[in-house]
Amino acid sequence: MAEQDERLERYNPTEIEPRWQRRWEELGLHTTDLTDTSKPHYYLLTMWPYPSGDLHIGHWYVKTPTDAIARYKRMQGFNVFYPVGFDAFGLPAENAAIKRKIHPREWTVANMEKMRLQFRMMGASFDWNAEVVTCDPIYFRWNQWIFLKFYEKGVAYRKQAPVDWCPSCQVTLAREQVEGVDRICWRCSTQVTKRDLTQWFFKITDYADELLSFEGLSWPEPIRTMQTNWIGRSEGAEVDFTVAPAAHHAGGEKLRVFTTRPDTLYGATFMVLAPEHDLVDTITTPEQRAAVTIYIEATKRKTEIDRLTTKKEKSGVATGAFAINPVNGEKVPVWIADYVLAGYGTGAIMAVPAHDERDYEFAQQFGLPIIPVVAPANLAATPNDVPLPYVEKADGAAVAVNSPAWNGAAWPASLTKAIAHLTSTKTGEKKVTYRLRDWLISRQRYWGTPIPIIHCATCGPVGVPVEQLPVTLPDDVDFKATGESPLKTATAWLNVPCPKCGGPGQRETDTMDTFVDSSWYWYRYLAPKNELGPVDRKLVDAWCPVDQYTGGAEHAVMHLLYSRFFTKAMRDLGLIGESEPFTRLFNQGQILGADGERMSKSRGNVQDPDELVNRHGADAVRLFLMFMGPWDQGGAWSSSGISGMVRFLGRIWTLALDPHGKEPGDPNSGVLPEGQDQAAGEAAVRRAAHKALGGVGTDIEAFRFNTAVAKLMELANALFPYRGGPVAGTAAWNEAIHYLLAGIAPMAPHLADEMHSRVQAAAGISTSDPRWTSIHQCAWPTVDTSLLTESTRELPVQVNGKLRDKLTVSATATEAEIEALALASPKVQLALEGRAPKKVIHAGGRLVNIVG
């Protein structure tokens, strides 16, 4: 054992890694000069973390490949900006504060301190000079400033509405933050309820159409689809029905409906209003009033989930009132039913049972008339034979029937004609509706950006004058989550004079959704201390949009949609020039616990990276996370396999440090492979290095880190047999070693620098020598393609698509020569069983297939 240690110092990451982390900091290797225009710039961004206090393996899974990209791009000669910060406002801090009786700030600051050390331990090459922390007034001051600009422009507004409420988090939520059919809170998975509250909103719907365009963006298709579906643009028309006069009521009110099928207007045999619709009370007849009231009460008692489930039977009640269909003057009954939603369209529909499944079901249940007004072309003469409901539009083949004003028109002409008819008779108009709702940003919690508004009894809500920003958080607050904003308990802070009239005023006590904080932070990274505005326009113009953004797909319709909205809204304020924040987006997968479930402390399936680093080193953990599979796929955690990475790093160590050592166990060690002379051996070594590095480069560019690592393993495997032999230590060998170290540098940065440094030391260049370089300052190796070709190659030969033989042919052999060789092969002849070849297919020199 002692002899072995004498022979070769062992790879010891725990000694190497902290040393290099210190050195990189001393050298300022990751500090970006944002004004340097001598090199092309590359803005690389990874979604910033919430300072939960512990970096878990999931953070490493996300950050490690991104860090490799940063390092790779630097070696490629880019001026890389790779910042990080903390999304430091939010509920966990407040909940921890309640539990431990400490201030959320204290908890957050301590956690950030710990996480900075963990990032350092990971070897992450962040530019910490650019750090942004959202709970710092120097940052959230500008949240408030932007809010006030939005308020001035009407992008921020206040309204009363039934909003989603998480009873566990004790806050309102934006529509995007409520997930699935079960309508659960995105953060805590508790089922949300509805509350009628006056809240602040951002008018994201103003940008709905613009948000539908992804032109020039290289974003994953699934994210674009999700956003598109979320925005849910639907084209149609609004049509006015008129309430018919009745005994108890004069009528005449307009009942406006939204429909995507104005072409089916003649088939509207009844109307349905949402139970919450404004006119329900007015139009209900005395006979129906009791039933209507009972139904409305029942609706209120229903949970959102009960109401939205598609599986239940339709329910509803007639109001007793009638309305006039504007195209044919028919009187149709007006019903109320909870399948019509108050919040979409106009909260009222015209029901066309013949051509809508829901209306059909409703009509069947309550015995309402059904009139077909669209038929497939072959049934146009006998529309009663159309199987109902007939919902297809069938371009050119679905024809309007029973519709005097546009009979015979085929879809989509029938639609155009219907809209034209409505417009000319002033009974309706073309209309686009969106599913997207405005973004509710009020939160009834303490640890967030105070909304900079003062409520005055005479002036209403008044913005805090910008020169008084930031509105900071008072410390004498009772945090208990009661459903009321904790800021209401800070009486000294709360009561201030109205900035407009000087009268008594009260501060707004809700804070902003923390998604506001993260909707523009990458602009702030460029000038985190800027006092003159939220962003430094000149730097933004030079560096934005972000070249590459990486993060999880779970933010598809939250952070990623809000960020696009903010960029457009900030552009319209003249703060920035561009319309899109992130040119390229990559969504990595999620790392799950060994049980295949989401990692969580309660499940006890959390992997602690510190423990792995202490045992195997950061480089091995980094490498392992990149090697385990395609980055966008994620997967269940398993630490078996990490030993392979340690072994691989040890082989690099051995190759670089001890090229002349011999392997006692390897019979081939120390000699050239059979049939190779010195020149061929050197050529083989160079070829392996150049081939590997070319592949590693393309793989990193394509985010295929697993195969990038595999190619470097192949290179190490290819070099190993030459160790201790006459090729070791030659110029060709040294070049190959440098290629190997440079290639692994983005992924295992500590080991790469250690070995590079030792190679330099062996050449008499110490770290204090001005000629000394870090591997991370070296250029990415160039690939000499002329080295890649061999004089002969192996050629698979198939007969009728089945592999029968492999020939060794000269690299310059012609197709005719190859064909002759192939046909001469005994194995091929055997497979042909005496048949003459009908055809010979040459697949670009990679393979030959003989058809016989």
Add this chain to the structure above:
RNA sequence: GCCGAAGUGGCGAAAUGGCAGACGCAUCCGACUUAAAAUCGGCCGGUCGAUGAGAUCAUGCGGGUUCGAGUCCCGCCUUCGGCACCA
């Protein structure tokens, strides 16, 4: 129900329409060692073949296109994600 992604050895996986399983883990064998660990080398999808040479089957299932399909097309099954009475 609609939209999207994925199904390949014991395991993680690889493969511009062209040798299926690169690279690694685990198991096993060998070298070194008194021994073990570490290290180095090797075997490593199934069936048949004594072993070998070889043959044959094999990328969720069933069809198709093609000289040739894990890859393209059609129809299913399963798993995972998103949406879901949006008129």
